[in-house]
Amino acid sequence: AQSVAQPEDQVNVAEGNPLTVKCTYSVSGNPYLFWYVQYPNRGLQFLLKYITGDNLVKGSYGFEAEFNKSQTSFHLKKPSALVSDSALYFCAVRDSPRGNTGKLIFGQGTTLQVKP
Amino acid sequence: EADIYQTPRYLVIGTGKKITLECSQTMGHDKMYWYQQDPGMELHLIHYSYGVNSTEKGDLSSESTVSRIRTEHFPLTLESARPSHTSQYLCASSSGVATGELFFGEGSRLTVL
Numbered sequence: 001a002q003s004v005a006q007p008e009d010q011v012n013v014a015e016g017n018p019l020t021v022k023c024t025y026s027v028s029g030n031p032y033l034f035w036y037v038q039y040p041n042r043g044l045q046f047l048l049k050y051i052t053g054d055n056l057v058k059g060s061y062g063f064e065a066e067f068n069k070s071q072t073s074f075h076l077k078k079p080s081a082l083v084s085d086s087a088l089y090f091c092a093v094r095d096s097p098r099g100n101t102g103k104l105i106f107g108q109g110t111t112l113q114v115k116p
Numbered sequence: 117e118a119d120i121y122q123t124p125r126y127l128v129i130g131t132g133k134k135i136t137l138e139c140s141q142t143m144g145h146d147k148m149y150w151y152q153q154d155p156g157m158e159l160h161l162i163h164y165s166y167g168v169n170s171t172e173k174g175d176l177s178s179e180s181t182v183s184r185i186r187t188e189h190f191p192l193t194l195e196s197a198r199p200s201h202t203s204q205y206l207c208a209s210s211s212g213v214a215t216g217e218l219f220f221g222e223g224s225r226l227t228v229l
Contacts, residue, residue: 032214032215034217034218036220041223041225042222042223043122043206043220043221043222043223044159044206044208044218044220045220046217046218046219049215049217051215088157090159094214102147102149102164102210102212102214102216102218103149103161103164103174104218105161105175106151106158106159108157108158109157109158109159
């Protein structure tokens with residue numbers, strides 16, 4: 001079965017510093033991986049996805065993620081954090097890419113706190 | 117901005133009441149989903165639909181029911197609400213392409229007293 005894990009409940013960084021939010025995955029076959037962000041009392045917003053090709057994926061709001069097949073990881077990164085980046089971040093994997101359910105399986109979420 | 121809408125955004129009701137959470141999308145997506153988000157923030161799939169007249173139970177057992185009579189509409193109903201149903205409910209849709217992302221509504225936060 002497909003699964004993702006986010007090993008950190010919370011990540012704290014200072015504004016202007018680089019940030020990394022970690023995600024590891026377990027899939028059968030090729031992984032389709034996604035990152036979402038959730039601000040307080042809001043729905044989830046899509047940031048970026050990895051399907052195939054270049055291991056470095058660029059997304060919204062200056063975020064990028066690095067796909068590493070040997071380490072089965074898909075860490076979210078940003079070179080310079082902003083206070084407004086403070087939010088809850090979810091990594092997700094497509095359930096059975098060859099199937100047609102379209103379901104996403106989410107990690108448990110990581111709270112990013114960026115301090116001024 | 118995704119064109120998927122949920123109402124109500126917030127609802128506080130008493131035990132035993134029947135409630136329906138509305139979800140509509142204007143993107144013509146065939147696939148729609150309901151996720152329940154715990155106070156601890158994890159997301160669990162409770163229902164999904166491949167298209168009109170198709171509904172399936174998700175990975176987390178739920179006492180709620182759903183219907184899909186129109187492509188754009190995917191309401192969730194609780195016949196008799198209980199405090200254990202207190203949660204945030206997130207509706208989503210996708211085009212059905214395997215590589216496609218899900219688009220989420222803003223959520224409905226339900227509190228049952």
